[in-house]
Amino acid sequence: MPESITTIIIADDHPILLKGLKDFLQDLGLHVLATASDGKELLEKVLELKPEIVLMDLEMPGMTGLEVGEKMNELGLSTKKILLTLHKELFILQKAKELQFSGYILKEFALGELTDAISIIKKGGKFFSEKIWENDRKQPLKELSEPLTPSETKILRLIADGLSSKEIADKLFISERTVDKHRSNVISKLNLEKKHNSLLLWAQRNRDIIG
Incomplete structure (x- = not known):
């Protein structure tokens, strides 16, 4: 298999959605190694096939997506994890981030x-997903008391990309220290709380206004 092809396993307990996801991902050029309909089956297939990415439902029989992600961390698996869910609750998002999920x-x-x-x-x-914050008020950059510099804007775009x-x-x-200084300045200008990932969350939900 060419190195450029990404391998993935997908899991959802709804057969129609599972088939639709499989067809869609294959159309994107990904190689779907397997599908699973519950958390325990998913974990077994991830251990066996070692995909680059696993796309998993949050609510599954046997083990939830978060429980599968936690177990994968305990086992030291390098597979990147994407959580698929109906839930917009920020505490679930935060838990996924703590468990090192790459996508929500x-x-x-x-x-x-999914393509992006x-x-x-x-x-x-x-x-x-920026849709989690779709009801939040966005703060136009032009309304800031002190505008972002071109360097800060460029770094903000890269932060939005994760x-x-x-x-x-x-x-x-540039040095990592310089980046951190720019991040600190942007946090101050945007009046964000100095919490872990606060700038990433802001950049994700305001991606459309930072270009």
Whole structure:
């Protein structure tokens, strides 16, 4: 198999949705190694086939998607994890992030977001559906008391793509310390809480206004 083809396993307990996802991902050029309809079956297939990505439903018989993700972490698996769910609750998103999921996609928007999500995740980034915050008020950048510099805007775009400070530093040929300083300045200008990933969450839900 050519190295450029991404391998994936998908899991959902709804047969029609599972088939639709499989057909869609194959049309994108991904190699679907297997499908599963419950969490325990999924974990067994991930251990056996070692895909690059696993796309899993949150609510499955046997084990939930979060439980499968936690078990994968315990086993030291490098497979990237994407959670598929109907839930918009931020505490579930936060739990997924704590378990090192690379993606969080809402089922109702899955076909519209999977292409971008997989592209970003294959490059080492993260993708969290901005639809989770669709009722939140967005703050236009032009209304900031102190505008973002071109460098800050460029770094904000890369943060929206899920890149870490080290990855941004390597990409822009600057030090990681410089990136962190820019991040700190942007957090201050946007008046964000200084919590882990607060800037990533803001960048994800405001992707359309930072270009």
